[in-house]
Amino acid sequence: MTEREFAVECVRTLQNAGFRALWAGGCVRDELLGLEPNDYDIATDARPEQVQKLFRRTIAVGAAFGVIEVIGPRDPSRGGEHLTVEVATFRSDGTYSDGRRPDSVVFSSPEEDAARRDFTINGMFFDPIAGQLHDYVGGRADLDSHTLRAIGDPFARFAEDKLRVLRAVRIATRFHFGIDDDTFAAAKAMAPQITVVSPERIADELRKLLTHPNRAVGVWLLRDVGLIEPILPELVPEQPRWDRTAEMMESFRVGPNSFPLIFAALIHTVDRPAAEVIAERLRFSNAEKSRMSWLVENQRVLLDAPTMRPSALKPILVHPGIDELLALHRALARGQVAPHVEFCERVLQDTPREVLDPQPLLTGNDLKALGMRPGPDFKRLLDAVREAQLDGELRTRDDALARVRALSPGSG
Numbered sequence: 001m002t003e004r005e006f007a008v009e010c011v012r013t014l015q016n017a018g019f020r021a022l023w024a025g026g027c028v029r030d031e032l033l034g035l036e037p038n039d040y041d042i043a044t045d046a047r048p049e050q051v052q053k054l055f056r057r058t059i060a061v062g063a064a065f066g067v068i069e070v071i072g073p074r075d076p077s078r079g080g081e082h083l084t085v086e087v088a089t090f091r092s093d094g095t096y097s098d099g100r101r102p103d104s105v106v107f108s109s110p111e112e113d114a115a116r117r118d119f120t121i122n123g124m125f126f127d128p129i130a131g132q133l134h135d136y137v138g139g140r141a142d143l144d145s146h147t148l149r150a151i152g153d154p155f156a157r158f159a160e161d162k163l164r165v166l167r168a169v170r171i172a173t174r175f176h177f178g179i180d181d182d183t184f185a186a187a188k189a190m191a192p193q194i195t196v197v198s199p200e201r202i203a204d205e206l207r208k209l210l211t212h213p214n215r216a217v218g219v220w221l222l223r224d225v226g227l228i229e230p231i232l233p234e235l236v237p238e239q240p241r242w243d244r245t246a247e248m249m250e251s252f253r254v255g256p257n258s259f260p261l262i263f264a265a266l267i268h269t270v271d272r273p274a275a276e277v278i279a280e281r282l283r284f285s286n287a288e289k290s291r292m293s294w295l296v297e298n299q300r301v302l303l304d305a306p307t308m309r310p311s312a313l314k315p316i317l318v319h320p321g322i323d324e325l326l327a328l329h330r331a332l333a334r335g336q337v338a339p340h341v342e343f344c345e346r347v348l349q350d351t352p353r354e355v356l357d358p359q360p361l362l363t364g365n366d367l368k369a370l371g372m373r374p375g376p377d378f379k380r381l382l383d384a385v386r387e388a389q390l391d392g393e394l395r396t397r398d399d400a401l402a403r404v405r406a407l408s409p410g411s412g
Contacts, residue, residue: 001072001073001075001083002075003039003040003075003083003085004037004040006040006072006073006083006085007023007027007040007042007085007128008128008129009072010042010055010070010072010085010087011023011042011127011128011129012129013054013055014042014044014046014051014054014087015129017046017050017054019044019045019046019050020044020045020090020110021042021043021044021045021046021087021127022042022043022044022110022125022126022127022134023040023041023042023043023125023126023127023128024041024042024043024088024113024124024125025041025043025117025122025123025124026038026039026041026122027039027040027041027126028124028125028126028133028139029121029122029124029139029143031126032124032133032140032143033143033175039084039085039086040085041085041086041087041088042085042086042087042088043087043088043089043090043110043113043125044087044088044089044090045089045090045107045109046087046089047066047089047107048060048066048067048068048089051068051070051087051089052068055070055071057070057071057072058070058071059071061086062088065088065091066088066089066090066091066107067086067087067088067089068086068087068088069084069085069086069087070084070085070086070087071083071084072084072085089107090107090108090109090110090112090113091107091108091112091113091116092108092112092113092115092116110125110134110136111136114136114137114151115136115137115151115152116151117137117151118150118151118157118161118164118167119139119148119149119150119151119168119171119183120137120138120139120142120149120150120151121139121142121143121148121149121171121177122139122171123135123136123137123139123151124137124139124140137151142180146175146176146177146178147177147178147179147180148168148171148172148175148177148178148179148180148183149179149180149182149183150164150168150180150182150183150186154180154182154183154185154186154187155186155189155190157186158186158187158190159190161197162190162193162194162196162197163194163197163201163202163205164187165187165190165191165194165225165227166194166197166202166205166206166209166227166231167205168183168187168225169187169209169218169221169222169225169227170205170208170209170212170218172217172221173209173212173214173215173217173218173221174208174212174214176214176217179221184225187225188224188225188226191225191226191227191230192226192229192230193230194227194230194231195230199281199282199283200283202231202282203282203283203284206231206259206263206282207259209222210259210262210263210266211257211258211259211262215249215252215262216246216247216249216250218249219242219245219246219249219266220246223242231282232266232267232278234267234270234274234277234278235266235267235269235270241269244334245265245266245268245269247334248265248268248331248332248334249262249265249266251330251331251334251335252265252327252331257327258291258324259288260288260291260292260295260321260324261291261292261295261324261327261328263288263292264292264295264296264299264324264328265328265331265332267296268296268299268328268332270296271296271297272293272296272297275292275293275296275297276289276293279292279293291321291324294319294321294325295321295324295325295328298316298325299325299328299329299332301316302316302325302329302340302341302344303329303340304340305340305343305344306339306340306343309387309391310390310391310392311386311387311388311389311390311391313344313347314356314357314390315357315390317344317347317348317356318353318356318357322344322348326341326344326345329341358389358390360382360385360386360389361385361386361389361394361396361397361399361400362382362385362397362400362401362404363382364378364382366397366400366401366404367381367382367404370401370404370405372408377408381404381407381408384403384407385400385403385404388400388403
């Protein structure tokens, strides 16, 4: 059973029990656009407790907001994970005093449920059993005209949840839609207030935006809507610099590109300490922070690759992020020849891995055998031996031990 088939069966089960049940939101939009939805959501007049009684396996992921996750059979195409569908009771929202989430909800009708959603293209419902679209907000017309428009008063929609400003940029980028004038004006006015949103939610939207092939459009919209200063004050752009950044985004259109790589390109004008501050502020994962910071730091170092000592270049070339680093440098070149990139690619192609990253000649145990006690000198001596090994000055363990004795006369 596919996810779509499971979503149809969930609607059928609810309808057979006498409830109204419809697909809702993004899955409807994607189906109308001929795209495969990432997931399926169902809206119904059944209350949460009624939904739970109808299905054997459920999780109350947001019962206070009327949301129940229905667990289906395992899906072999997803590694045996269970199919899931979120079923939410039609509702209208109360006030949003914190600009992030409603203080309360009232179970209501499809029309009222549609009116509380963010954009018209996300506010439609579809009955997969009857094959009938229910559009109370003009979403189909906006899909046809490639327009992103807030439902109702755009200032009210953005005031309810400030993240919707960034979502507007991300959704317009994904579908290459124009943003309605009133919606754009409201988004720009509300942009400075996005700082009330949790860093994790902002980072999640940035991941989706920057890893999409249309990311160059998104980079322009981030600036035009006024989101750069509140989210990335380190990058408040001058026009020529931002032009170059947008051109770099275009160069990443082909092939899969990781979020750390694209984000490193976006912030390539800052240094590593600033990159780490940004990553911490936006609560990136440790892996994202480490890779992105390494890329930012070495986009400067690698420029000197043809003249670098082997002991400085080889550790970079064997780093797990080397392919991303070279991709970043190609993007920085913006279509021009990059001799240092070509040099690195030749070295990688012509040099065996065991030459670029040989087994260390010595370890801490070897230093202990010489009668040395662990301490600051351990790292200094091991680093010195490793550098000499990578530079081709030392080739054997005996050579390395002789170097240690020369650097530390009191040893052995």
